[in-house]
């Protein structure tokens with residue numbers, strides 16, 4: 448019996464283990480539990496446990512990684528276009544939301560599907576994504592000199608505001624929750640895949656140690672100089688652009704305005720509770736200024752400088 452099969456058979460044991468983990472509510476609404484120092488919903492933790500224990504990487508795998516609301520959808524769209532060999536082919540983003548093309552591993556029912564019906568059946572080279580912290584990635588990914596990782600981060604204040612809007616849009620969250628609650632949860636680290644700063648720093652440190660393996664990107668850099676950053680991504684993936692036109696095409700195909708207005712993103716939802724449209728909002732730098740009080744700003748500034756002190760990373 449394979450590792451995965453035996454884990455599937457011992458699903459009840461995993462459930463028992465998860466029951467015993469520390470619990471907390473995100474903004475008094477969504478139950479999270481803490482495993483290996485980070486917070487997440489129990490079903491996602493279960494999938495993460497199985498992924499960590501059973502996943503076998505392939506040298507050509509490409510893993511996108513991010514904390515939530517830091518530019519994942521944009522990065523997924525860009526990488527889908529870059530990996531598409533014939534740039535003149537029909538744009539697959541018209542057919543499906545970027546999250547469909549690049550599944551987030553722990554959110555794809557990893558624990559209930561049969562072993563034959565999961566990542567192992569994806570076409571190679573596989574392009575997938577995770578919100579999981581670096582430390583819980585499967586060893587076969589971490590120990591490989593290949594299997595490239597692209598991480599995207601965003602300034603914490605815009606990340607928090609984006610997260611607050613997103614979860615208030617969730618069909619599971621019935622009553623709007625106040626920003627004060629979201630700030631408190633963010634600063635305590637009790638939010639999906641939190642704490643944010645530890646998540647970022649793990650990937651940051653690893654990217655400094657192994658720049659050939661991990662490309663570390665900032666959402667703000669992509670906004671300021673998209674050509675430079677997208678060119679960097681293509682080079683890192685070993686798919687450099689043959690000409691400027693191809694690069695421009697990718698930028699246009701992945702622009703927020705275009706994706707937001709595609710029929711496929713205006714309707715439908717992922718996992719029934721997340722409307723496709725909720726992944727596309729304003730996409731600007733500094734939106735936090737429209738919502739945060741000076742006290743909230745100060746609180747966020749303080750925690751950011753404390754956590755990033757000495758890391759060489761500025762957000």
Ligand code: PAP
Nearest residue numbers: 515516517518519520521609702703727728729730
């Ligand atoms: P996820 O973690 O749930 O996958 P993610 O895509 O990381 O979400 O973050 C969503 C943010 O990216 C939204 O930011 P906002 O709330 O501040 O507006 C969304 O608008 C923005 N976004 C999505 N697609 C794009 C894009 N193509 N270009 C720029 N920003 C984008």
